[in-house]
Amino acid sequence: MPLTPSATRELLASLGHNPKRFLGQNFLVDGNIVRKSLELAQIAPADTVVEIGPGLGTLTNALLETGAHVYAVEKDTTLHAHLASTLAPKHPQTFHLICGDALDHPLAGFSGSANPPGEPSLDSAHPEGSPYPNIPHSALRMAGLSLRSKPHFKVVANLPYAISTPWMDAILSGPLPERMVLMLQQEAAQRYTAVPGTKQYSAISIFLQNAYDIAPGHKVSAACFYPRPDIESYLLHLVRKPRPFIFATETKAAIRACFQQRRKQLGALLRDRLPDSARGDWFDYLATAGQFTPKSRPEEIPPELWTHFPANPPPQTRA
Numbered sequence: 001m002p003l004t005p006s007a008t009r010e011l012l013a014s015l016g017h018n019p020k021r022f023l024g025q026n027f028l029v030d031g032n033i034v035r036k037s038l039e040l041a042q043i044a045p046a047d048t049v050v051e052i053g054p055g056l057g058t059l060t061n062a063l064l065e066t067g068a069h070v071y072a073v074e075k076d077t078t079l080h081a082h083l084a085s086t087l088a089p090k091h092p093q094t095f096h097l098i099c100g101d102a103l104d105h106p107l108a109g110f111s112g113s114a115n116p117p118g119e120p121s122l123d124s125a126h127p128e129g130s131p132y133p134n135i136p137h138s139a140l141r142m143a144g145l146s147l148r149s150k151p152h153f154k155v156v157a158n159l160p161y162a163i164s165t166p167w168m169d170a171i172l173s174g175p176l177p178e179r180m181v182l183m184l185q186q187e188a189a190q191r192y193t194a195v196p197g198t199k200q201y202s203a204i205s206i207f208l209q210n211a212y213d214i215a216p217g218h219k220v221s222a223a224c225f226y227p228r229p230d231i232e233s234y235l236l237h238l239v240r241k242p243r244p245f246i247f248a249t250e251t252k253a254a255i256r257a258c259f260q261q262r263r264k265q266l267g268a269l270l271r272d273r274l275p276d277s278a279r280g281d282w283f284d285y286l287a288t289a290g291q292f293t294p295k296s297r298p299e300e301i302p303p304e305l306w307t308h309f310p311a312n313p314p315p316q317t318r319a
């Protein structure tokens with residue numbers, strides 16, 4: 001069970017620790033949210049779970065109690081030392097804790113390539129030969145992604161708000177967790193799940209929605225945290241698509257650049273960014289798939305059509 005707000009305050013005082021706003025230190029103090037997170041993630045004893053920012057160990061403890069292997073990365077040295085001296089000795093085989101920045105270790109030290117013992121030969125389970133059919137094998141190898149199977153691991157985390165989008169961007173480069181249950185600022189959750197034509201619709205909505213289906217989540221009250229955050233939170237539940245699409249780094253950069261000028265027309269935005277033939281092909285595709293034209297704006301194009309954006313566009317030539 002999580003600590004109550006007063007017990008959390010006392011524990012923090014005994015550690016001589018004041019919650020740091022810039023590290024998003026709002027600790028969970030609500031048993032229902034912890035239970036709900038594990039339930040949505042469908043945590044089972046043999047699971048491997050990545051947690052970002054374990055803090056005082058509330059979610060971590062609940063995850064470890066199920067028998068799951070937990071990989072966690074905590075940036076705050078005081079909180080890391082607290083977990084290393086309390087939770088780690090209780091779960092020496094299953095708790096893998098590192099002290100560091102989740103942007104340097106988006107999977108908290110987990111390799112993402114392990115398959116559960118007894119998994120059948122995966123080449124035969126995936127006759128198309130690759131879990132990421134849109135990525136050449138050589139690029140998969142360079143990114144350290146397995147050619148043989150979709151990896152079996154999950155992410156359950158109460159994310160520090162300052163890193164949620166760059167961390168998500170790193171995760172969406174693969175290996176992709178099979179399920180993610182993430183506590184986020186409501187505004188971030190709205191951006192990730194936004195639909196075309198809304199002001200929240202952005203590059204991260206496109207990258208995420210081509211790799212994950214969005215399952216029903218929950219609004220979470222500020223009273224579930226100590227100290228209480230000023231903003232609303234949301235428990236986002238994501239399930240990896242059967243055939244997830246991963247965007248190449250250069251393509252992501254080009255799409256992000258389009259959204260920096262989201263009200264501009266695509267024709268003008270891409271004039272100097274894509275060779276004529278690639279631009280022509282993409283506009284032909286957009287016209288057929290959705291009756292879009294070079295006058296359409298980036299924010300109008302649905303997520304799935306961006307998967308046909310020409311790969312490896314050259315760097316922008318305009319000064």
Ligand SMILES: C[S@@+](CC[C@H](N)C(=O)[O-])C[C@H]1O[C@@H](n2cnc3c(N)ncnc32)[C@H](O)[C@@H]1O
Nearest residue numbers: 023027028053054055074075076101102158160
């Ligand atoms: C919202 S709190 C969640 C704490 C705990 N998991 C809970 O639910 O009560 C975010 C945690 O992430 C840690 N953190 C912040 N930035 C981080 C980063 N860049 N890398 C790793 N951990 C980070 C904070 O120190 C804090 O423990």
